[in-house]
Amino acid sequence: MHSPHAEDWTLRIRYAQRKDSGIYECQISTTPPIGHSVYLNIVEPITEVIGGPELHINKGSTINLTCIVKFAPEPPPTVIWSHNRQVINFDSPRGGISLVTEKGVLTTSRLLVQKAIQQDSGLYTCTPSNANPTSVRVHIVDGEHPAAMHHGNSAPLQPPAMLSLLLLTCGVLLLLQSSALARTDTNTHIRNRTHAHQQQQHQQLQLNSRQRQEKRIQSCSHRRPRCRPPEVQMLVVAIREAGVTLQGDLCATD
Numbered sequence: 437m438h439s440p441h442a443e444d445w446t447l448r449i450r451y452a453q454r455k456d457s458g459i460y461e462c463q464i465s466t467t468p469p470i471g472h473s474v475y476l477n478i479v480e481p482i483t484e485v486i487g488g489p490e491l492h493i494n495k496g497s498t499i500n501l502t503c504i505v506k507f508a509p510e511p512p513p514t515v516i517w518s519h520n521r522q523v524i525n526f527d528s529p530r531g532g533i534s535l536v537t538e539k540g541v542l543t544t545s546r547l548l549v550q551k552a553i554q555q556d557s558g559l560y561t562c563t564p565s566n567a568n569p570t571s572v573r574v575h576i577v578d579g580e581h582p583a584a585m586h587h588g589n590s591a592p593l594q595p596p597a598m599l600s601l602l603l604l605t606c607g608v609l610l611l612l613q614s615s616a617l618a619r620t621d622t623n624t625h626i627r628n629r630t631h632a633h634q635q636q637q638h639q640q641l642q643l644n645s646r647q648r649q650e651k652r653i654q655s656c657s658h659r660r661p662r663c664r665p666p667e668v669q670m671l672v673v674a675i676r677e678a679g680v681t682l683q684g685d686l687c688a689t690d
Contacts, residue, residue: 454478481508481567485560488572495576499549503562503570504542511539512564517547520558552576 449456457478463471486502493499505512515537517524524547526533532550537543543564549556557576563569 452478454480479507479509481564482506483562483564483567483570485562485570485572488570490573490575492575492577493552495552495554495578497552499547499552499556499574501547501549501560501562501572501574503545503547503564505545505564505567506542508543508564508566510566511543512566514565515543515545516563516565517545518561518563519556521561 445462447460447462455478457476459473459475461471461473463469483503483505486504491501501517503515503517505515517535524533526535534548535545536548537545545562545564547560547562554576557574559571559573561569561571
């Protein structure tokens, strides 16, 4: 857009969408060209009710519904609450209904309904003037409810949070168990290798001892032609290795 005899040029985008986000450049047709770039971020406001989409509230307690509007370019001028698609009348004979709205970067609108009764059950909708509406269904119950319970101003118990905590605990336990099994397998493998090495050393020592005995017997056989039987000679060698003094020689002559 450009007005005659004006130095301002304006780019206007109607019905902006998130896909319109990006870099835009304004350029003057000079030599060389002169330009200025700007990044445009299209945000979409989000509306949510804390504790939704289902709330269970004790009969006789206070219904506390908090609507949050975030990512809005500016605070919503108005926030309208409705019950079962009917705009809530704060001056109705029912009484005990109040609304507290705080505007800012994060706008909150809190609906309070005192002394809840069965007629207060139903669908509650929060409608900001510059964002999409969101709804929550309220159930008025007598006593505890097994799924979720909202006691007055207290926050409701969120099953997804409990499930996440349970899964995290199970994961940690499985990790610890796997680590313990890995350490046990490693220790068993080390013990088996040590035992096998000891057996190999023992067998090697026995083989070396047998070879020394055979060499001594062969040496004796070369020195003297006639010797005692090999079994007797091996027995004599074993006795001498044991440190016992033996008279005579391994070989005897006639």
